[in-house]
Amino acid sequence: MINTISPDIYERFKEKVYNSSLWVQEYQGIVQKRPLTDREIGLSLGLDEKTVREIRCVAELDFTPLEWWLAADSVKQKRWRGKKSQEDKAVEHPGY
Amino acid sequence: MNTQGIEEQIKTKARRLGAAAVGIADVSAINAYAPEGYRPDNLLQGARSVIVVAGAPTFAGAWKGTNARYMGIMPNFPTVRRAVTTNLANFFEVEHGYEAVQYDAALESGFTPFLSLKLCAEMAGLGTRALAGGVVLNGSYGLLSLAAVITTMPLKADQRPDRQVCPHPACVRMWEKRRTTPCLSSCEALAGELEAGQIKWMRYNRQLCATRCQNTSVGAFQKMLCEIINELNPEKRKLLIFSDFFGRTIRAIAFGSELVAQCWSCLKSCPVCRPNRSAAKIIQLPKGVEA
Numbered sequence A: 001m002i003n004t005i006s007p008d009i010y011e012r013f014k015e016k017v018y019n020s021s022l023w024v025q026e027y028q029g030i031v032q033k034r035p036l037t038d039r040e041i042g043l044s045l046g047l048d049e050k051t052v053r054e055i056r057c058v059a060e061l062d063f064t065p066l067e068w069w070l071a072a073d074s075v076k077q078k079r080w081r082g083k084k085s086q087e088d089k090a091v092e093h094p095g096y
Numbered sequence B: 001m002n003t004q005g006i007e008e009q010i011k012t013k014a015r016r017l018g019a020a021a022v023g024i025a026d027v028s029a030i031n032a033y034a035p036e037g038y039r040p041d042n043l044l045q046g047a048r049s050v051i052v053v054a055g056a057p058t059f060a061g062a063w064k065g066t067n068a069r070y071m072g073i074m075p076n077f078p079t080v081r082r083a084v085t086t087n088l089a090n091f092f093e094v095e096h097g098y099e100a101v102q103y104d105a106a107l108e109s110g111f112t113p114f115l116s117l118k119l120c121a122e123m124a125g126l127g128t129r130a131l132a133g134g135v136v137l138n139g140s141y142g143l144l145s146l147a148a149v150i151t152t153m154p155l156k157a158d159q160r161p162d163r164q165v166c167p168h169p170a171c172v173r174m175w176e177k178r179r180t181t182p183c184l185s186s187c188e189a190l191a192g193e194l195e196a197g198q199i200k201w202m203r204y205n206r207q208l209c210a211t212r213c214q215n216t217s218v219g220a221f222q223k224m225l226c227e228i229i230n231e232l233n234p235e236k237r238k239l240l241i242f243s244d245f246f247g248r249t250i251r252a253i254a255f256g257s258e259l260v261a262q263c264w265s266c267l268k269s270c271p272v273c274r275p276n277r278s279a280a281k282i283i284q285l286p287k288g289v290e291a
Helices: A007-020 A038-045 A049-062 A066-080 A086-090 B006-017 B027-031 B081-096 B117-123 B169-178 B206-213 B218-230 B234-241 B244-255
Strands: A024-028 B021-026 B049-055 B100-103 B107-109 B136-138 B145-151 B190-195 B198-205
Touching (some): A007 A038, A007 A049, A024 B206, A038 A049, A049 B107, A066 B206, A066 B244, B021 B117, B049 B081, B081 B100, B117 B136, B117 B145, B198 B206
Antiparallel strands (some): B049 B145, B100 B145, B190 B198
C-alpha cells in the first residue's frame, strides 16, 4: 500500500501549506521574500516535514486547473505572434 | 607553463567546453539566502565554491520561429551543459583532489529544486533578477541557461554586478507612458511596479507559469490521468486518452524532450535579450585563447 496522507489531513491543511510555499514568489525590489520550507511550515502547523511535503505536492497540482495546461498552447502561440485576445484573459488566475 | 590563476583556468576550460559565461560564487554567500536543506553544502558536504556555467537557452533562429514550441524543442546550451559540468567536476576531483558534484536543476519534490540556480548565478556575478519571474538577466548575454558545479575547493568568488540589468531604459520609458513593460504585458503570471527607474516590487505566479513553460510535462500527465480515470463515459474517456495533448505529453516524458523551457513569451520582446540571442555571438573565447 502506498503511504499517502489521509484525505482529512489534506483537506484541513492544503490551503495553509500551499499559501506558505513557493507557488507565488514575491520580491521587494529584487530581493525575494523567502517562502517557508516544508520543515518550517510543519513547525508552524504542528505537522512533520514529510506530511507537509505530501500535502504541498498534491496541492501544487490540485490548485492548478487542467484548463491552464490545455489552454497554454493557444495562449503562447497568439502571444508569440503578438496577438492578444479575450480567450487569453479567460485563463487568468483569479488573484491576478 | 600555465600562468593563469586557478579561477581563470576553470573559466577557460568551461568556455572551451561550450559555456558562454562562467561565474564563481562562495557557498557562504549563497547560504545567507538559501534555507537549510536547499544549500550547496546540502548537496556536497564541505562545499566551498559553486561554479555556474551559462549559455544560450536556444538558437537565435528559434526566437524568430513561427511556432512558440520551437523554443522548447530546439535547446542549445541545455544539450551540452551536463557535459560541461561533468567535465569540470572531474577536473576538480581528478586533477586537484577536491570533491565535486554537478547540478542542473533536478527537482527535490513537486516543483521545488534541490538548489536555486538563479540564486547561484546571482551570487556568481552572472546577472541580476528581472521582472520576468525573477530570472537572472546578464547585461551582455541576456537570458541564460544555467548549470553548476559544486566543489570543496575554495575559490575566489566573482563580484556581483554593481548595477541592475533590469529594467532596461526602454522599459522604464514604457512604464512611464503606459504603466507596463514588455514582460509584464505578456503574461498574467507576472506582476510588478517600477519606481524611479528601478523595480519597486514584483510577483511571480509559478503555478500558472509552469502550465506554459512545462506544458507537456509530468504535471500535465498527472492532471490528465486524474481526469481520464474520473471520466465515466467510455467514449469521452477514449477522446481524452487519444487526444493530441495527452499523446504529446506521453511522448515528451518518454523521450525526455519538451518538458521544460517551453515558453519564453515574457522575454520575446525584452530589450535586454533581443540584441543578445545569437549563440554564435555569445559563445566565444577570450582574446588569445584557442578553442
